[in-house]
Structures are given as structure tokens and as C-alpha cells.
Amino acid sequence: MSKRVTFQHSRRPSMSRVSGAVVAAGLGASMVFGAGAAFASGTSDTAVLTGATTAGSIAQQATAQSKAAEKAKTDKAEKADAKKKAAAKKKAAAKKKAASWKAPVHKYVLSATYGTGGDRWSNKHSGQDFAVPVGTKVEAAHTGTVVKAGPNGGGDGPAYGNAVVIKHANGTYSQYAHLSKIQVKIGEHVKTGEKIALSGNTGNSSGPHLHFEIRTTPNYGSAINPVSFLNSVHVHI
Numbered sequence: 001m002s003k004r005v006t007f008q009h010s011r012r013p014s015m016s017r018v019s020g021a022v023v024a025a026g027l028g029a030s031m032v033f034g035a036g037a038a039f040a041s042g043t044s045d046t047a048v049l050t051g052a053t054t055a056g057s058i059a060q061q062a063t064a065q066s067k068a069a070e071k072a073k074t075d076k077a078e079k080a081d082a083k084k085k086a087a088a089k090k091k092a093a094a095k096k097k098a099a100s101w102k103a104p105v106h107k108y109v110l111s112a113t114y115g116t117g118g119d120r121w122s123n124k125h126s127g128q129d130f131a132v133p134v135g136t137k138v139e140a141a142h143t144g145t146v147v148k149a150g151p152n153g154g155g156d157g158p159a160y161g162n163a164v165v166i167k168h169a170n171g172t173y174s175q176y177a178h179l180s181k182i183q184v185k186i187g188e189h190v191k192t193g194e195k196i197a198l199s200g201n202t203g204n205s206s207g208p209h210l211h212f213e214i215r216t217t218p219n220y221g222s223a224i225n226p227v228s229f230l231n232s233v234h235v236h237i
Contacts, residue, residue: 101234104210105210108210109131110130114223127223128212129212130210133199134198142233143168143190144173144174145167145189146189148175149164149165151202158203160177161201162181164197165218166190166196167218174212175215176197176210178211179200179210181197183195184196184197212226214226
């Protein structure tokens with residue numbers, strides 16, 4: 001009895017299986033590549049947003065810096081203008097001071113006042129006395145022209161001793177008496193605060209002092225209250 005030989009052939013995958021695997025692999029690759037594309041796409045969007053945000057921040061900083069620079073420029077201009085105005089104001093004040101009135105002496109003690117009685121004058125006191133040492137600088141109380149200067153009260157009588165009278169533009173006259181030395185002449189123009197004499201104790205005087213009057217004429221008998229007048233021109237003694 002003859003034997004039946006059976007040959008076993010190696011099993012090869014069928015075409016359908018191969019095709020299925022290829023399709024599956026393709027799908028897998030598609031999925032992988034799709035995910036990568038999606039990831040890449042997401043990264044690109046983030047970069048764009050980040051870039052836009054950075055650009056916006058830079059623009060804001062530039063705007064802020066520009067405003068700060070403009071403010072600094074404005075502040076500098078305002079300070080310069082304020083400084084200029086202050087200088088002009090100071091100059092105007094100095095000019096006004098030069099044209100204003102002042103007390104005839106510095107560092108004094110007020111003694112006999114206007115309108116008081118006493119045994120040193122026949123009528124009521126015609127001026128304001130400033131008690132100061134002999135030789136104290138006497139200054140013009142206001143700008144004007146010297147109309148009297150000399151002994152015998154400059155012509156007003158021996159009681160005044162050496163005296164000076166100055167005529168002022170507003171129609172008033174200032175008188176300075178009992179001087180030890182006269183340093184101006186008749187006709188001389190003097191400015192506010194200019195030295196005109198040295199104080200003394202000449203004439204009808206019981207002690208060193210300056211006798212000061214404000215008059216409506218250059219002559220004795222026309223005196224007005226000098227303290228009230230000085231107060232009216234913003235000089236407080």
C-alpha cells in the first residue's frame with residue numbers, strides 16, 4: 001500500500017491581509033502626521049500671540065516714555081518761566097524800594113513825638129525825635145532836591161542847630177535838625193537812602209538825637225505828623 005505524502009506549504013499572507021495592513025499603517029501615519037500638524041499649527045498661533053503682546057508692551061512703554069519726556073520738558077519750561085518772573089519781580093521791588101520812602105536813621109530809639117509839649121521848644125513839638133549817638137549816619141528819607149542846608153536851622157532859627165531841608169516831588173518837604181555835620185549843598189539832588197549828614201546835639205537840644213519833620217512848605221510852621229505820614233507811605237517806625 002503506497003504512502004501518501006503530504007507536502008506542507010508555508011503559509012503566506014493573503015493579499016487582502018497585506019492590503020489591510022498597508023491601509024492601517026497609512027491611517028496610523030495619517031493620524032501621527034495629523035497630530036504633528038495640529039501641534040505645529042498650535043505652536044505657530046502661540047508665537048504669533050506672544051509676538052503681538054510684546055509689540056503692544058513696547059508700544060505702551062514708548063508712549064509712556066514720550067509722555068514723561070514731554071512732562072519733563074513742560075516742567076522745565078515752567079520752572080524757567082517762574083524763575084524769570086521771580087527775577088523780574090525782585091528787580092521791580094528793588095526799583096520800587098529805591099523810589100520809596102524810608103526812616104532817616106537805623107538803630108534808633110524814639111524819643112519826643114509830634115505834638116507833645118516841653119521846655120525845649122516854645123510851641124508843641126513839630127517833629128519826631130530819633131535818639132542816636134553823635135555821628136550816626138543820616139539818610140534822605142526820599143528822593144528830592146536840597147533847598148536848605150546850614151547852621152541856624154538852615155534859616156529856620158537857632159533852635160534847630162545845623163539843619164537840612166529836602167523838597168520832594170509829591171509837594172512835601174523833609175527836615176533833619178541838630179546835625180553835627182552837613183554833607184550836602186543847596187540845589188543838590190539826592191536819592192532815597194543817600195547819606196546827607198551826621199547826627200549831633202546842636203541847637204536847642206538836651207541830648208544827641210535827630211529831629212525829623214515832614215512839612216507842606218520848606219519853612220518852619222508847616223509841619224505835619226511825620227509818623228502818620230511815614231505810615232501812609234508804608235514806612236513803620
